[in-house]
Amino acid sequence: MKDAIESTGVPHTEVDLILVDGVSVGFEHLLTGGERVAVYPMFEALDISPLVRLRPRALRDPRFVADVHLGKLARHLRMAGFDTLWANDWDDDLIVRESLAGRRTILTRDKGMLRRREVERGYFVRATEGEAQLAEVVRALQLESLVAPFTRCRECNAPLEPVGKAEVLERLPEKVRGCYDTFRRCPGCGRVYWEGTHFERMRGIFDRLGT
Numbered sequence: 001m002k003d004a005i006e007s008t009g010v011p012h013t014e015v016d017l018i019l020v021d022g023v024s025v026g027f028e029h030l031l032t033g034g035e036r037v038a039v040y041p042m043f044e045a046l047d048i049s050p051l052v053r054l055r056p057r058a059l060r061d062p063r064f065v066a067d068v069h070l071g072k073l074a075r076h077l078r079m080a081g082f083d084t085l086w087a088n089d090w091d092d093d094l095i096v097r098e099s100l101a102g103r104r105t106i107l108t109r110d111k112g113m114l115r116r117r118e119v120e121r122g123y124f125v126r127a128t129e130g131e132a133q134l135a136e137v138v139r140a141l142q143l144e145s146l147v148a149p150f151t152r153c154r155e156c157n158a159p160l161e162p163v164g165k166a167e168v169l170e171r172l173p174e175k176v177r178g179c180y181d182t183f184r185r186c187p188g189c190g191r192v193y194w195e196g197t198h199f200e201r202m203r204g205i206f207d208r209l210g211t
């Protein structure tokens, strides 16, 4: 079944349900010829648990590892609050290992990586521009209700911690001191965040998405 699906160009990681002559089957099902096969992508709004599950449920605790070409998308996802690993020197083997170890969905523009047998979770990103990629991933994986801007460091992926204005006052640009009162700090790199330009830009993206 798995080989038949992938021979059509669909990565098996995007398949959540297979029906053969109306009966749900697993990837290991053998085709004999003449059957009617229906293949469905991941369901998020429909409970298909009475049917055969192809993999452990993971999407509702979405974590990602992005390939080397998706640095902008990785930063956008972090700004939207999603745990996203990315490094500019990670090869495919390392990305697959991180995916398996952390139950992370691989985000890639390389279909070959998603066809690897050991890969369990993956999404092929169609868009080529960072903000469009973010919009695509949020829509495709139905992440709208999980977006939490201003909660994660865009540079090192660490969850941000609340910090008092007095503690960070000296590090703030002059115009920020008077305009904002709520700040968060990254325990990893020390960067201070406030609901300023990045936040407004993210808000704009999600307004356009209709979330």
Ligand SMILES: [Zn+2]
Pocket: 153, 154, 155, 156, 157, 158, 186, 187, 188, 189, 190, 191
């Ligand atoms: Zn940081």
